[in-house]
Amino acid sequence: MSDLTRTGSTAFYTDQYELTMVQAALESGAADRRSLFEVFGRSLPIGRRYGVVAGTGRILEMLRDFRFGDEELSFLSREQIVDSRTIDWLADYSFSGSIRGYAEGEIYFPGSPLMTIESTFAEGVILETLILSAMNYDSAVASAASRMAQAAGDRPCAEMGGRRTNEHAAVAAARAAVIGGFASTSNLAAGLRYGLRTIGTSAHSFTLLHDSEQEAFAAQLRSLGTDTTLLLDTYDVEEALATAIRLAGENLGGVRIDSGDLVEQASEVRAGLDRLGAHDTNITVTSDLDEYAIAALAASPVDSYGVGTRVVTGSGAPAAGLVYKLVARADESGAWTSVAKNSTGKPSRGGHKDALRLIDGAIAVEEAVGIPTLPGDLGDGRSLTVDLVVDGEIDESYIGADGVTKACARHDESLAELPRSARRMQDGEPAIPTVFYPK
Amino acid sequence: MSDLTRTGSTAFYTDQYELTMVQAALESGAADRRSLFEVFGRSLPIGRRYGVVAGTGRILEMLRDFRFGDEELSFLSREQIVDSRTIDWLADYSFSGSIRGYAEGEIYFPGSPLMTIESTFAEGVILETLILSAMNYDSAVASAASRMAQAAGDRPCAEMGGRRTNEHAAVAAARAAVIGGFASTSNLAAGLRYGLRTIGTSAHSFTLLHDSEQEAFAAQLRSLGTDTTLLLDTYDVEEALATAIRLAGENLGGVRIDSGDLVEQASEVRAGLDRLGAHDTNITVTSDLDEYAIAALAASPVDSYGVGTRVVTGSGAPAAGLVYKLVARADESGAWTSVAKNSTGKPSRGGHKDALRLIDGAIAVEEAVGIPTLPGDLGDGRSLTVDLVVDGEIDESYIGADGVTKACARHDESLAELPRSARRMQDGEPAIPTVFYPK
Numbered sequence: 040m041s042d043l044t045r046t047g048s049t050a051f052y053t054d055q056y057e058l059t060m061v062q063a064a065l066e067s068g069a070a071d072r073r074s075l076f077e078v079f080g081r082s083l084p085i086g087r088r089y090g091v092v093a094g095t096g097r098i099l100e101m102l103r104d105f106r107f108g109d110e111e112l113s114f115l116s117r118e119q120i121v122d123s124r125t126i127d128w129l130a131d132y133s134f135s136g137s138i139r140g141y142a143e144g145e146i147y148f149p150g151s152p153l154m155t156i157e158s159t160f161a162e163g164v165i166l167e168t169l170i171l172s173a174m175n176y177d178s179a180v181a182s183a184a185s186r187m188a189q190a191a192g193d194r195p196c197a198e199m200g201g202r203r204t205n206e207h208a209a210v211a212a213a214r215a216a217v218i219g220g221f222a223s224t225s226n227l228a229a230g231l232r233y234g235l236r237t238i239g240t241s242a243h244s245f246t247l248l249h250d251s252e253q254e255a256f257a258a259q260l261r262s263l264g265t266d267t268t269l270l271l272d273t274y275d276v277e278e279a280l281a282t283a284i285r286l287a288g289e290n291l292g293g294v295r296i297d298s299g300d301l302v303e304q305a306s307e308v309r310a311g312l313d314r315l316g317a318h319d320t321n322i323t324v325t326s327d328l329d330e331y332a333i334a335a336l337a338a339s340p341v342d343s344y345g346v347g348t349r350v351v352t353g354s355g356a357p358a359a360g361l362v363y364k365l366v367a368r369a370d371e372s373g374a375w376t377s378v379a380k381n382s383t384g385k386p387s388r389g390g391h392k393d394a395l396r397l398i399d400g401a402i403a404v405e406e407a408v409g410i411p412t413l414p415g416d417l418g419d420g421r422s423l424t425v426d427l428v429v430d431g432e433i434d435e436s437y438i439g440a441d442g443v444t445k446a447c448a449r450h451d452e453s454l455a456e457l458p459r460s461a462r463r464m465q466d467g468e469p470a471i472p473t474v475f476y477p478k
Numbered sequence: 479m480s481d482l483t484r485t486g487s488t489a490f491y492t493d494q495y496e497l498t499m500v501q502a503a504l505e506s507g508a509a510d511r512r513s514l515f516e517v518f519g520r521s522l523p524i525g526r527r528y529g530v531v532a533g534t535g536r537i538l539e540m541l542r543d544f545r546f547g548d549e550e551l552s553f554l555s556r557e558q559i560v561d562s563r564t565i566d567w568l569a570d571y572s573f574s575g576s577i578r579g580y581a582e583g584e585i586y587f588p589g590s591p592l593m594t595i596e597s598t599f600a601e602g603v604i605l606e607t608l609i610l611s612a613m614n615y616d617s618a619v620a621s622a623a624s625r626m627a628q629a630a631g632d633r634p635c636a637e638m639g640g641r642r643t644n645e646h647a648a649v650a651a652a653r654a655a656v657i658g659g660f661a662s663t664s665n666l667a668a669g670l671r672y673g674l675r676t677i678g679t680s681a682h683s684f685t686l687l688h689d690s691e692q693e694a695f696a697a698q699l700r701s702l703g704t705d706t707t708l709l710l711d712t713y714d715v716e717e718a719l720a721t722a723i724r725l726a727g728e729n730l731g732g733v734r735i736d737s738g739d740l741v742e743q744a745s746e747v748r749a750g751l752d753r754l755g756a757h758d759t760n761i762t763v764t765s766d767l768d769e770y771a772i773a774a775l776a777a778s779p780v781d782s783y784g785v786g787t788r789v790v791t792g793s794g795a796p797a798a799g800l801v802y803k804l805v806a807r808a809d810e811s812g813a814w815t816s817v818a819k820n821s822t823g824k825p826s827r828g829g830h831k832d833a834l835r836l837i838d839g840a841i842a843v844e845e846a847v848g849i850p851t852l853p854g855d856l857g858d859g860r861s862l863t864v865d866l867v868v869d870g871e872i873d874e875s876y877i878g879a880d881g882v883t884k885a886c887a888r889h890d891e892s893l894a895e896l897p898r899s900a901r902r903m904q905d906g907e908p909a910i911p912t913v914f915y916p917k
Binding site: 054055057058059063065066069120160164168176202203208210211225228231239240241242243245254259262263272298352353357363381 | 490492493494496497498499504505508511515540549550554561599603606607608611614616638644646647648649664665666669676678679682687688693694698700702712713790791792796797799802817
């Protein structure tokens with residue numbers, strides 16, 4: 040797995056136009072203009088009350104390896120994608136600018152200035168694709184996971200969707216799901232890389248492999264111990280339950296149901312387990328769950344949820360819709376000019392920004408965004424941005440397992456201060472309004 | 479990019495339960511039973527007429543590197559995920575079985591036996607997650623791309639969605655989109671790895687960076703040549719168009735529109751270009767396109783489409799819904815038993831299968847699946863499965879750039895034999911029925 044931890048180069052996870060823009064900006068002389076890029080979302084996915092920032096730690100990790108090596112440079116030259124002057128510039132590339140942003144795990148709303156990249160134009164523009172890829176996917180998953188974890192309440196959710204998304208995306212999805220409040224993942228690479236708790240016992244194929252369900256259960260119990268979770272729905276759930284407790288005794292760790300009417304089955308299985316004295320045996324359900332299905336099971340005797348497809352595909356919103364825009368540039372004297380596209384239907388707000396979550400009695404009431412600064416009389420608030428990279432120095436504390444731990448804590452705290460309406464499953468407006476100052 | 483071509487190991491893109499099942503099967507003695515796993519989809523995404531198989535070449539590439547190295551084995555040991563006997567078994571792992579399947583690029587329908595993996599149980603079960611990740615994501619993208627390319631007719635589509643999906647998924651998405659009929663991609667890693675044609679010129683940020691649009695256009699033209707594509711909608715499209723032709727002359731390669739009412743704008747821009755004598759200047763549109771938006775532009779004077787979010791997220795179906803099931807196992811004497819889960823709502827058909835696309839007058843009429851064989855009197859048909867791995871020997875011709883070329887050809891041919899109803903955009907039934915024999 041060493042390649043997963045340190046790839047040779049991340050610089051080619053990039054759209055070609057980032058490099059041709061560098062070439063043309065070197066030509067015009069504007070490549071070195073100080074520039075401020077901003078990542079934000081124009082809106083949340085339809086009906087969502089809040090979004091969750093994720094991907095930040097992975098971006099910082101990949102930024103360390105954002106270098107153009109011989110293989111990349113030869114390709115660019117051979118394919119005549121950019122000229123030799125640009126190739127020389129890329130060969131020397133190392134990001135020397137600064138990045139600030141919402142901490143990973145933070146809640147966000149439409150227009151929240153999630154990340155700003157300040158550097159020369161050329162240094163900043165070529166990070167666009169990589170930063171957006173990581174933030175759009177990871178935030179989509181973390182936002183979906185957060186809603187599911189909220190719906191699950193005290194019951195743990197496990198991420199099991201790796202098989203329903205690209206194999207590398209699966210690792211990022213596991214990490215993002217945990218940041219959004221999931222307890223564990225089935226993905227081994229995510230366990231290795233990010234220290235996430237991994238889980239998993241057996242599938243239907245294991246039961247089908249054996250001459251009888253009893254043989255399969257007995258083998259699993261001998262090999263994995265009584266604490267294992269037995270899968271009940273390969274043949275007949277009621278029979279499987281009886282077999283399971285007969286073999287394991289009343290201390291069986293858990294049972295899993297993966298099909299059928301889960302509300303009905305959970306009650307029947309709980310009754311069956313209790314009748315056999317297995318009062319502490321947990322019930323896990325895992326069939327096509329999303330936040331709505333989880334909410335519908337709230338009154339059922341379920342102990343934990345395994346979520347697959349819907350969490351790794353953002354539960355209907357597979358990309359967070361974040362964009363990376365030039366919002367200001369400086370002239371040679373250092374004076375900044377705010378810039379924004381004058382486009383119909385795609386609002387952008389140019390300029391430097393400052394963001395504060397206004398708090399009234401421990402409850403968030405407004406996302407206040409100052410362009411460029413906020414008035415002093417807004418009341419209590421929490422500053423939302425932190426330094427991620429300062430003059431090319433990456434804050435390593437956001438990377439790896441420690442970064443995930445920090446992000447989980449940030450998410451918990453931010454979620455706790457949201458109004459109750461944020462937890463509603465039905466479609467609605469963002470939980471708090473975003474207000475831009477001056478109004 | 480060397481890490482992209484040859485990762486150290488792909489074995490941890492795996493769910494934990496694959497390995498605990500190996501452990502329990504070693505315990506029961508069933509680990510070495512000959513087993514047949516099958517990949518199939520129970521249904522197509524709602525309303526779709528057909529699906530496109532993709533990911534096969536990537537699976538074979540990753541299978542070469544499916545080895546458990548020191549880092550993986552130490553993790554499994556340290557975290558007590560499996561016992562030492564299983565760790566020894568994993569340390570020696572090398573797939574020695576056989577894989578057959580629909581060739582990459584092939585069209586598929588509900589129940590098509592897309593891939594079969596025949597090996598010992600233990601050797602085959604641990605490939606489940608990786609195979610499904612690649613096939614579910616890549617097939618989702620290729621299936622969406624195919625519909626979009628059909629809607630676009632002779633006009634080329636370019637994949638530009640890397641920023642809307644995980645950065646590694648972006649490379650797979652570019653590849654899958656080209657297999658589905660796209661002409662090119664903005665993704666540089668996909669160009670390097672798979673020999674795809676890459677494209678891209680400039681974004682709004684490039685225009686905003688300069689003191690005027692004229693300065694930006696002039697720099698781009700000087701640097702990238704008259705054949706470049708200028709982006710018109712940063713400020714005012716009409717003014718931008720006049721500036722573009724004034725600077726570039728009537729031989730300007732192309733213009734791009736990225737916002738607004740594309741139908742209206744395309745006509746206005748075409749009229750403007752023609753008025754200025756730029757009859758050969760191409761118009762590319764790139765704003766939130768999907769198959770429906772492309773179809774709606776069929777009568778507009780557009781020359782090419784750039785598609786982002788919707789193609790890399792499968793246009794509403796971000797995972798193809800394929801599953802990997804044990805369908806048969808042999809006992810110690812070598813006699814096979816068909817197996818299938820007896821579950822409500824999730825139909826599986828056990829047993830070996832043979833698949834034929836029945837053709838009547840050059841048009842496909844039925845997906846015929848024999849369990850285990852087909853009757854001899856079904857009429858003309860095309861056999862659908864090819865050898866991908868034989869006794870551990872991987873057919874390398876499906877890997878890399880050559881594999882993509884083959885897959886594109888396969889897709890074109892298979893699409894050409896579908897009935898016209900397959901090209902309909904509105905929701906409907908699969909273009910041909912899947913029939914299982916004996917009936």
